[in-house]
Amino acid sequence: MRDSLDGGAVRRWCAAGLAGLLQCEHEINQLNVYPVPDGDTGTNLVLTLTAAEQALQASDPLPDQAGQALRGMARGALLGARGNSGVIVAQLLRGLADSLATGPGTVRGRDLADALGEAAKASYAAVAEPVEGTILSVASAAARAAAGCDSDQLATVARAAAGAAATALARTPQQLPVLAAAGVVDAGGRGLVVLLDALVEVVAGTPPARPAPEPAAGPAGSRPPIPPHSHPPAAVLHQPGPAGYGHTYTYTYAYEVQFLLAAEDAAVARMRTVLGGLGDSLVVVGTGDGTWHVHVHVDDVGAAIEAGVVAGRPYQISVTRFEETTVPASGRGAVVVASGAGLLDLFGREGAVVVGDRPSTAEVLAAIRATRAGQVVVLPNDPDTQSVTAAAADEAATADVRVAVVPTRSPVQALAALAVRDPQRRFDDDVIAMAEAAGACRHAEVCRAARDALTVAGRCRAGDVLGLVEGEVHLIGDDLTVLSRQLLDRLLGGGGELVSLLVGADAPDRLGPALTAHLAATWPFVEVQLYYGGQPHYELLVGIE
Structure with missing residues (x-):
């Protein structure tokens, strides 16, 4: 049993948490019941923790202090975060890191409790419209229980946090009707319980004995569970919550x-x-x-x-x-x-x-x-x-x-x-x-040369306009619109009935209309589709079918 947390323990926690999420990935994925889920929550959390562990292992030298290790873990999780729950877990890790990085080098029970409190606050602050009955509620319950221990024993605080998180997870259907309707608990909250159980395993030596989560009994008259592949209708839920937070949760967006x-x-x-x-x-x-x-x-x-x-x-x-x-x-x-x-x-x-x-x-x-x-x-x-x-x-x-x-x-x-x-x-x-x-669609691009070079169409200078067909430079010029017209004429000289034009982010506004006017005048029997692609690097992408 550990009495303090250091960099090595943080690395073991990350590895144990990832192993736990991998083991529970399918179970957590099955908890997704919203018509608009953040992908598969279990998979999202696995990918998020994988990025965190990779960042930790890439640290050179490996940090000795818990706060420093958590900073690396949090940054890796943030850069690799997937879905809503993955982003919130990354924020929780950053909250832990920020709290412990400024504290003592040796992290004991009260330090962990304070850090969990700061992490919960940070996670709420990161969400524009926090919703109770989610991973946020589970994190908040864990933080309150850790603070309530008033103990410097690391294992005691970790066990209290994990136990309270599991209890809060079971209550999530009472807070979020869509969970009650489906007869499941919150997927993101379940992932957080897995991570806190992994922390208990690292600091106490053994994981908590915990049965598979089941929703706490809901209020009388609550709807029965729906089949696992059914989905409640799109709706807007208004949930009361802690003072200072507006709780409107919608899942009507595409x-x-x-x-x-x-x-x-x-x-x-x-x-x-x-x-x-x-x-x-x-x-x-x-x-x-x-x-x-x-x-x-x-x-x-x-x-x-x-x-x-x-x-x-x-x-x-x-x-x-x-x-x-x-x-x-x-x-x-x-x-x-x-x-x-x-x-x-x-x-x-x-x-x-x-x-x-x-x-x-x-x-x-x-x-x-x-x-x-x-x-x-x-x-x-x-x-x-x-x-x-x-x-x-x-x-x-x-x-x-x-x-x-x-x-x-x-x-x-x-x-x-x-x-x-x-x-x-x-x-x-x-x-x-x-x-x-796809093979029948000839493709071409217009861009500017990044450097001087010798091409099959001759020598180009940095900044020249290039016309590429199937990846090879065919035209070199200094006027974007003129060269684009020449490129279209060359392509259509080989036949074609449909022209697709995708205008890039750096193209002038006049480029698209100028090219459609040219095609209407020069190739009147060709159908033209003009889109704003917004792609970087290429002012124009062309498809000929």
């Missing part, structure tokens, strides 16, 4: 948007106000060094990402369409790799789960799982990403999910592939049809 953000505190405060007006489930958590993790449910994906752009530099953007991932009508899903507010919105409207450019295998795997489908098509949109998506597909196969990677090289090919999807076809036939549609 998309979950998450991104990391590099921004100043004042800009983030303004962004929170904007995002709060766009949707709900808003959680904004910072590392303390200008990096923030943003999570929100919205209908307008572009406006949410634009709020991040105004505040600073958003990156690792992911968008999940809830309607498709929660109750897939065909048992099939799609994952698309893309960046840019317009592209995220376009692919989201096609029912795809979107991950940002150059994702890791873990990020693609999380997106595959987020589809909640047994058959998934992945569209990488970049040759360099194909090996990553293939590795994620192999990993998903171990969970009996069939994944096919259609080797798209551009977002315009992904749009062509998604346009021919047919859930009535056999999966293999559908994949073939999508691959054929």
